[in-house]
Amino acid sequence: MKKYLIIIIALMAVFLTGCWDVMEINERIFVTAVGVDLNEDPNIENDYLITYVYPNIASIKKGESQKEAKFMKSTVAKTPFDGSRQLTTRLDKPLFFRHMKVIVIGEELLKEPDKIKEFFDGLGRDPRINRKVEIVVAQGKAKDVLSTKTEQELVVGGYLNSMLRNKKVASRFTAQTFSDIMKDLQVSNVSMAPRTVPKKDEFKLSGAAIIKDYKLIGWLGEYENSLVALAKGNLTSDIIDTYYKDTVVSYVISNGMCKKDVYLDNENINVDINIFTEGYLQEYKYEGDTNAFNQEFLKTVEKRVKNKIEKDLEKIIGELQNKYNADILCIGEHISKFEPDLWKKVEGDWDEIFPTLNINVHADVKIRRTGLTK
Amino acid sequence: MEEHSKVSNGQLKALIITTNIGVGILSLPSSIADIMNNAGWIAIILGGLATLPFVYIMNKLAEMYRGRIFYEYGKEVVGNMLFKIFSTIYLLYFMVLLSFVVRIFGEVIKAYLLPNTPIEVIIFTMLLATSYIGRGDIKSISRMAFLILHIIAISTIIFVILSLPTLDLTNLLPAFRFNIKDIPEGIGTVFFSYVGFEIILIALAYVEDSKSALKSSFIGIFYTTLIYLVTFFITLSQFGIHELKKQIWPSISIMREIELPGFFIENLDGIMMATWVLIVFATMGPLMYTGGVVLSSLFNTRKHNFFVLPLIPIVMIISLIPESLSQVYSTMDMMVRYLAIFAIIIGPIILLIVSLLKRRKRA
Incomplete structure (x- = not known):
């Protein structure tokens, strides 16, 4: 009798345990880049226009290159973090931010220091967001940068990220991560972030945005940026x-x-x-x-x-x-x-x-x- | 005492280090930076020095009553009734400290690893796991401490090496500017990161080579100080003073600042968390054990192990009382401090004075 009891308990231990927070890798949407803009549509009250870019995992398979390589979803939300919750009404899987590489901030949003403070505070608080995420400022709209089709790398987030990491060639821009910017802003109230300029079929990464008191106050050109980098x-x-x-x-x-x-x-x-x-x-x-x-x-x-x-x-x-x-x-x-x-x-x-x-x-x-x- | 149930010197050191280092190490850099700014390292060293007199008192007591644990000879020294009150306070202290540790453990795990798991489940499973080692004797606990110490040492070294490339050492400056008035508060904060070493009130009774026990205890405190210092310097030079003050658990957040070359592994906090779970285990195991021993001395039983399991629901209830994490760090932390003042400072000093007076009378 006792023997059977032990066997039953042993089997229960094997079969009844499981991972509480189980989340299969294919049931996640890996967001690679996020664009945050000020909402300019007067018909909608909310403040932020958020764009998420994520790769189409299915198209990475061999022989299926004709499929769209990336997806892009935009939503208008009251706070930047509402956006991902809102998108659950339009997507079958949850968005996953742990591997997010780049955040593109729109020019207009960066002119509103209170909104940027809210956004940065949220980024620092969230344990799912890597503090090493790169921050880029778009001269124009972040959405336009993210919607460009790139040739070499299929997903804009990865493309931007490899551009930012490619620092060996020139200092026309200086990559800044979220934690770098936060440190700068707390120490001297001033920071820089690389500037991107959306063009028709591409975008350019050059120069820098000058941020003071969480507010965009001006731009530095390519050449100026490399001299400033030299002086820093x-x-x-x-x-x-x-x-x-x-x-x-x-x-x-x-x-x-x-x-x-x-x-x-x-x-x-x-x-x-x-x-x-x-x-x-x-x-x-x-x-x-x-x-x-x-x-x-x-x-x-x-x-x-x-x-x-x-x-x-x-x-x-x-x-x-x-x-x-x-x-x-x-x-x-x-x-x-x-x-x-x-x-x-x-x-x-x-x-x-x-x-x-x-x-x-x-x-x-x-x-x-x-x-x-x- | 039989030979095989003795604690070696190396194990004693390991026991002190592993019980000292627990959840305190996560928040220590930012809480000390809040008070002392860049000069926090001074407070860490002074706090380490401040524990030494009490380590000495505990050793002195153990020397006077060789081979017996604190909770036994205490009855003889101050009388049975009075010491029952003492023991009750000690019991309360260990339970509150355990609840504090396990609650923060649960909060950290929930924030970083298991966001959907209820905190009750995390706390309960951790308490169950530690109660296993708490049911063992001091010998097995010190052996476990010895094993885990090596894991702590290796992970500290890895932690240092990984963070070297991104360190900005100028963030340490100005390292010598502080306000003299802040020092007492700084020492106070650091001192409670060293709680846990009162395990030697029991362990010293079983120590193999009692002559060098004091030296081993001091070395144990020294290594703890060293690990705290390294953690402080690395978090400070990585974050800078302003950002460090904002973090709740800088020692874990720092793993998110670190990048490995080639960036094929990211978010290293998962790896750090795994080691840290072991560190907390090595803090909670001895505390569980001590709780059981105090209970058994209260009820005059020979064995302590059947008191350990009933501790679990009590500790769990206490740990769930605070409503939020900020309340854990304000109210519960305060309670732990007041009880620790009794357990580490007042209790041993009273016993030492009384026993010295008794001895003089006899002579």
Whole structure:
């Protein structure tokens, strides 16, 4: 009798247990990208227009490439997180956000700081959303970016994501994850996010949106973005053109470093931005007598590149100080870390002090190599 | 005492480390950053030092009454009736502490792993699992602690290595600026992350080499401090001070900040959670055991194991009283603190003073 009882209990343990939260992988919709826009349809009261993009798993199978590779659903909702609940009325499976790669924010929405605060707070709270999700700002509507058909990669989310990860080539844009942006905004109230511009059959990823106090205040172009990246010390590689005897000379920065130095004199706060770049020569004129292999030529080019970097960067910094009053270069953060005494004094009215800072840029440019020819 | 039922020094260290580190490690970096900002590491070190006198007192008591546990010789020292009251408070302390630990365990599991499972089920299954080890003797508990310690050590090392590429060490600055007034509050907060080491009130009676027991206990506290420090530094340099303060459980959230090269594994928090479940198990097992032992000394029984199962429903009810997570961290945390002050500080000190006076009288 006892034996049977034990057997029954043992069998119960095997057959009656199961996973409470079981969720099969094919019963989920893996959202790869989400676009959030301000709703501009006056007939509907809700504030957000949310677009979800997810791959058509069935089309990934071999031989079925003629099927639509991705699906896109849009909905209008009161909060960004209502959207996925609303879509349950139109979809057979639940949306799953754990593998979401990119969030595209529409330009108009970013002009409303309260809505952005709500949205960012929700993103940080939700345990199902990866904090490493990339944030991109659309110059225009996020929906238009996401509805573009891309050639190489079938799903826009993955396409955008591989673009953002492709940082080795140029610093025309700087990828920013959600957690990077949140850190920046909390430290200095200012952050940047890469800008995308929707075009007819493609979209362009270039430049940056300047966000201050959770609000879009302006845009940076491609070239400005790479200089700002250089001054922030996270430039990976870029090209700078200058001239030598009426010929364009291209200099490729293969390694850029930046050091900030803050010191006081006569109640003025001076900031030295010391930039150091290493690189090689990309092109010069091919002629019998041209020779890039002499010191005089290299020194001149180095000097011109140096002047160009200093001049252009100072112009951008002037714009940041006077036009946007946005401390993108994290000078405030630098002071708070390395000069905490000074920071205590200026912390309260940093917004008034930042435009009065005396910022000097010093560049040190080195051409290490000239390629294979002399 | 027979030879095979003894606790070795290594096991004693492991027991102290694993019972110390539990749910506190999840919230410690952010709660200490709230008080001390970047200088939180000072409070962690001072908090570790603050526990040492009490570890010493417990060792002194164990030395005076060698081979007997606290809950036995206490009756002799302060008298049977009075010590019954003591034991009741101790019992209450262990039950509230267990409920606190298991409730936070349930909340974390629910937030990260099992969103649809009712929290009652998570709590109940965890209590059942730990009651198994709680029914064993101190020897098996210390063996378990020794095994789990290695898992903690390895996972801490992996945690450090994985987070190295994304660390921003400038976030640690300014590391030496703090307000002297904040230090007592900081130490207070840290001190309660070390609760659990009162397991040595029992374990010291069974220790193999009682001469070096004090040294082993100190080393156990030292390693705990080290693990807390590493966790604090890594979470701070990863999040930065502002974001760290916003997190409820920074030590787990940090796994979501980490990216492996090649990004074929994401959301590493699942792996970290698995180790953390073991860590909580190693905290709750000894607590269950102690609860049983205190009950058995209250009722003068020889064995403790039949008291462990009845603890489960009581602990479960207490753990479900707080309505929300924020209430767990305010009200319940406060209760644990007040009871811990008695259990760790007042109880042992009274016993030590009384027994020293008695001894002097005799001499």
